[in-house]
Amino acid sequence: MTEQRRIPRAPVVLLCAAGAVVTLAGVREAGSIIGPVLLALVLVLAVAPIRARLERRGAPGWTLVAAPLALVLLLLLSMVAVLALSAAQLTTLASTYGQQFDQFVVQVQQFAARLGIGNQQVNQVIRTLDPGKVFGIISGFASGLLGVFSSLVIIVIVVLAMCLDARAISSVLSSRLAREHSELVTALGHFAHNTRRYLVVSTVFGLVCSVLDVIALWVLDVPLPILWGVLALFTNYVPNVGFVIGLIPPALLGLLQGGPKTMVLVIVCYIAINFVVQSLVQPKFLGDAVGLSTTVTMMSLLLWAFVLGPLGALLAIPLSLLARALLVDSDPEGRWVAALISGKVVEDGRDRKPARPS
Known part of the structure; x- marks a missing residue:
């Protein structure tokens, strides 16, 4: 019985990287x-x-x-x-x-x-x-x-x-045909469910943050508070850096309108609201719907913003979830990749956090 010759890993990695570059260039x-x-x-x-x-x-x-x-x-x-x-x-x-x-x-x-x-x-x-x-x-x-x-x-x-x-x-x-590709069907189902959950939770808590931001800006007498509240809602969908994008214009206006004190108060209010709502409360409702580590989320933002511009920045999380479903979750041998991009050990189709070292 002859052994099958395995392709060296380095050419496979290079070919996959080249294919990804060509695909993303075509998408752009x-x-x-x-x-x-x-x-x-x-x-x-x-x-x-x-x-x-x-x-x-x-x-x-x-x-x-x-x-x-x-x-x-x-x-x-x-x-x-x-x-x-x-x-x-x-x-x-x-x-x-x-x-x-x-x-x-x-x-x-x-x-x-x-x-x-x-x-x-x-x-x-x-x-x-x-x-x-x-x-x-x-x-x-x-x-x-x-x-x-x-x-x-x-x-x-x-x-x-x-x-x-x-x-x-x-x-x-x-159908029966789909059951023969159950891994792909299951991965797409998880993508649809997680995307809906992400959008609903992000929208609800984005609205909460926006309303609180508008109230704070109105109390501090910063011009156009509703506009900055709407901007905060949109930037809430931009992972990691969206909060900073939504903070800069009202903070600068606070500086011009009321001086450094107003600017500092705007920054403090935004940080407090963002920390309580998006860092403490929102993760409890969102749970593991995203399934992407902080590093992967940041890289996804840079990648999709480069490929599709502002729309890519807004849809960075859903697009990354789609790519994960098609390329990783649909492949039974790709669980180790899922563990890398989520920061959790994947076992029997479920994610679990890695055990602490003894």
């Missing part, structure tokens, strides 16, 4: 099409329980398509309206506080001169706090998302097609 080039399609997929998964509930209650067939589609359209139109208003207000705000910022620069230079610090060093630091640049970056983020949502025709057509095919796809996934 076709991002104007693939981005809206992936957004449509995530939205359809988010409203899928509505279709399932209507089907269990024996609702007419047309309602199984119309109800999820109407809800998705309402979400899309609301996002477009909010993003358009936010981009317009951010553009106006950048020019409104130019004079206050110039006065602040003069005060800082005078204070630095009394301390013996040259204007050149001060100017280098102040350039990084230029409100025009900061608001321009945030406005570019909103405009980039608005550009994706403006492809409403593509998104609506894809959502409609997915809603029409939802029943057929469910039948296929429960």
Whole structure:
């Protein structure tokens, strides 16, 4: 009996890496099409329980398509309206506080001169706090998302097609043919469930944080508190760095409006709200739905933001869960990879934390 020759690991790794680079480059080039399609997929998964509930209650067939589609359209139109208003207000705000910022620069230079610090060093630091640049970056983020949502025709057509095919796809996934590929079907089921759970929990706690942020900004008399609350809600979906993105504009406005004291109070309020809601309470409800370690989550954010822009940053977690389902969870021999990317030992299809060393 002859032994099968195994391919050396190094060529396999190199070929997989090359294939990933080519695939991601293709996705980036076709991002104007693939981005809206992936957004449509995530939205359809988010409203899928509505279709399932209507089907269990024996609702007419047309309602199984119309109800999820109407809800998705309402979400899309609301996002477009909010993003358009936010981009317009951010553009106006950048020019409104130019004079206050110039006065602040003069005060800082005078204070630095009394301390013996040259204007050149001060100017280098102040350039990084230029409100025009900061608001321009945030406005570019909103405009980039608005550009994706403006492809409403593509998104609506894809959502409609997915809603029409939802029943057929469910039948296929429960058929005998699918049972022969049970690992893949199970992985896709976990992806859909975990994505819905992540979106629901993140949205609920994002709204809680946004409301508390708006109240704090209103009490501190920071301009446009509702706008910054909406920004905090959107950036809540951006893992790891979203909180910082949502904090910078109101903190800078607090500095220009009420001085350093107001800026410090804004930062303290944001950190306190974020720590209590998103660091202490939210993980208890989210549990292991994400299944990605902190390092993998950060790398996913950088990767998908590079490939799909602002939309990739917002959908970094769902897209990473999809990639994990297709490439890792569907392969019985890939459990060791699942353990690496989740930081937990995978045993019998379940994740468990590694035992502490004795």
